[in-house]
Amino acid sequence: MAPGLPIAMDRPHFIGIGGAGMSGIAKILAQRGARVAGSDAKESATAEALRAHGATVHIGHAAGHLADDASCVVVSSAIRQDNPELARAAELGIPVVHRSDALAALMEGLRPIAVAGTHGKTTTTSMLAVSLTELGARPSYAIGGDLDAPGSNALHGEGEIFVAEADESDRSFHKYAPEVAIVLNVELDHHANYASMDEIYESFETFAGKIVPGGTLVISADHEGARELTRRVTGVRTVTYGEAEDADVRVLKIVPQGLKSRVTVLMDGRELTFAVSVPGRHYALNAVAALAAGVALGLPADELAPALAAYTGVKRRLQLKGEEAGVQVIDSYAHHPTEMTADLEAMRGAAGDDRRILVVFQPHLFSRTQELGKEMGQALALADASVVLDIYPAREDPIPGITSALIIEAARAAGADVTAVHDKADIPEVVEGMAKPGDLVLTMGAGDVTDLGPLILDRLSQK
Numbered sequence: 453m454a455p456g457l458p459i460a461m462d463r464p465h466f467i468g469i470g471g472a473g474m475s476g477i478a479k480i481l482a483q484r485g486a487r488v489a490g491s492d493a494k495e496s497a498t499a500e501a502l503r504a505h506g507a508t509v510h511i512g513h514a515a516g517h518l519a520d521d522a523s524c525v526v527v528s529s530a531i532r533q534d535n536p537e538l539a540r541a542a543e544l545g546i547p548v549v550h551r552s553d554a555l556a557a558l559m560e561g562l563r564p565i566a567v568a569g570t571h572g573k574t575t576t577t578s579m580l581a582v583s584l585t586e587l588g589a590r591p592s593y594a595i596g597g598d599l600d601a602p603g604s605n606a607l608h609g610e611g612e613i614f615v616a617e618a619d620e621s622d623r624s625f626h627k628y629a630p631e632v633a634i635v636l637n638v639e640l641d642h643h644a645n646y647a648s649m650d651e652i653y654e655s656f657e658t659f660a661g662k663i664v665p666g667g668t669l670v671i672s673a674d675h676e677g678a679r680e681l682t683r684r685v686t687g688v689r690t691v692t693y694g695e696a697e698d699a700d701v702r703v704l705k706i707v708p709q710g711l712k713s714r715v716t717v718l719m720d721g722r723e724l725t726f727a728v729s730v731p732g733r734h735y736a737l738n739a740v741a742a743l744a745a746g747v748a749l750g751l752p753a754d755e756l757a758p759a760l761a762a763y764t765g766v767k768r769r770l771q772l773k774g775e776e777a778g779v780q781v782i783d784s785y786a787h788h789p790t791e792m793t794a795d796l797e798a799m800r801g802a803a804g805d806d807r808r809i810l811v812v813f814q815p816h817l818f819s820r821t822q823e824l825g826k827e828m829g830q831a832l833a834l835a836d837a838s839v840v841l842d843i844y845p846a847r848e849d850p851i852p853g854i855t856s857a858l859i860i861e862a863a864r865a866a867g868a869d870v871t872a873v874h875d876k877a878d879i880p881e882v883v884e885g886m887a888k889p890g891d892l893v894l895t896m897g898a899g900d901v902t903d904l905g906p907l908i909l910d911r912l913s914q915k
Contacts, residue, residue, distance in 0.1 A: 460547065461554060463523040466490030467531050467538060469509055470498045473619065474528055476594040476606030477554050482507050483608035490526075491517045491537060501604070515540035524549045529622040530847045552624030555594060559614045559628065562592065565745055566618035566628045568659055569636030570677075571791050572738050573617045575730075576636060579742040580615045581607075583759035587751065591615055613749065618659065620652075621645060625659045631667045632748045633660060634741050638677030641788055641820070653681060660685045668748040670741055673699035693717075693744045694737060701744045706736045708801050715739060719753055726757035729764050732798025739763075770795060773905035776912035778889025781905050787816040787898040789827035796834040799892055807890050808836040812879055812904060814897035815843045815859055818851040822858075829862025829870075835894075837869040839882055844899025879904050880911035887912065 466478050469490030475498050482488045488507040499509045510517040515536040525541040528551045567577045574596045581593035590611035618625035646652050660669050672678040674694035693701040705716040715736045716725040728739045739760050746756045773781045786792045815821045832838045840856050863870040895901050
């Protein structure tokens with residue numbers, strides 16, 4: 453067994469091993485020498501990647517998938533209590549470990565950077581992972597999406613730094629003790645777990661309180677929710693960043709350059725300009741957060757800033773899927789109104805005024821649609837035309853009266869051109885009828901809308 457591997461996790465079984473967070477932990481454990489096994493609902497490229505690391509991956513959930521000698525069962529908050537493998541673990545007396553506890557154990561003895569916030573966690577974590585790798589720091593990392601390069605969401609590195617997303621959705625980020633914590637923004641989301649902004653603030657305060665003595669909180673100076681959190685947090689060294697005049701790392705200029713941008717910051721009394729290889733103001737600000745965090749950890753700003761240009765994207769974060777018949781198809785994970793607005797504004801900046809932006813949007817979760825459906829519709833008004841699918845339920849049961857119609861009505865009230873499509877299979881034909889050469893098509897949402905990109909491209913190729 454490799455040094456540093458928690459004994460209780462030398463033979464782990466993951467329920468839902470193909471999930472973004474779960475698969476990363478499983479990969480790192482496999483790389484550290486654990487005998488990893490698990491199950492997932494369907495076959496996927498992630499399952500194949502895990503098998504390549506030596507893991508046993510079963511498709512479907514069944515009690516028989518759980519080996520009698522498993523040392524623990526790892527679950528996320530999405531796993532239901534009636535899962536047959538969970539019931540079998542109880543029969544056998546096998547300990548059940550939450551995903552966050554497993555990740556916290558992996559970070560023990562290292563120098564963790566934990567990236568939190570309602571939006572932007574995956575991108576910022578990825579920027580740090582790529583730039584630190586570029587500098588030769590050999591970090592470990594666990595990311596909620598697959599990097600364009602090296603094409604993985606997790607790695608056990610030989611260095612002392614561990615970069616990880618810190619998920620606030622179920623308060624699991626309270627388990628971590630980072631040396632540097634990043635808070636990108638603070639908004640009300642995950643309505644099944646948080647009833648108010650006060651609960652959100654309390655949760656983020658608890659997270660900030662977990663920073664080790666002598667550590668640093670890197671936090672946005674632009675976002676009102678983050679500024680309020682800064683006012684509430686005491687006893688922690690704080691470094692603010694952003695375009696606000698009082699930011700410690702102040703963004704002086706963001707210059708769009710097609711699908712890239714150049715950023716100039718004022719840091720420690722001097723100006724520093726560097727490239728960001730993805731479009732959009734929000735991604736530029738994420739890069740500045742990554743820069744501030746790396747410097748807080750002791751890395752030279754002059755070396756880290758140019759290394760950030762090595763980050764070229766994460767799958768599902770404005771990822772170009774291809775081009776056919778003069779139409780580019782791009783995939784966006786945006787599912788909260790703030791994210792939707794940011795990605796649509798980024799695309800508008802990259803496309804200019806001469807190209808139309810068409811959106812295929814799939815709402816994610818009934819609870820989120822219930823609380824934010826109006827704002828989602830208003831965000832879609834930034835597109836030239838949109839198609840809205842039925843709600844992707846994920847882990848939720850339907851809520852009576854909550855449908856995509858809430859979003860569509862709000863979008864039309866905001867002057868948007870919106871069409872409802874209930875059958876996903878109809879989307880390629882619908883998009884073919886809408887799209888013209890020069891258009892940008894965004895498939896948008898956190899559900900299986902991502903599967904539509906290749907189908908749309910195939911249909912366009914026959915045009």
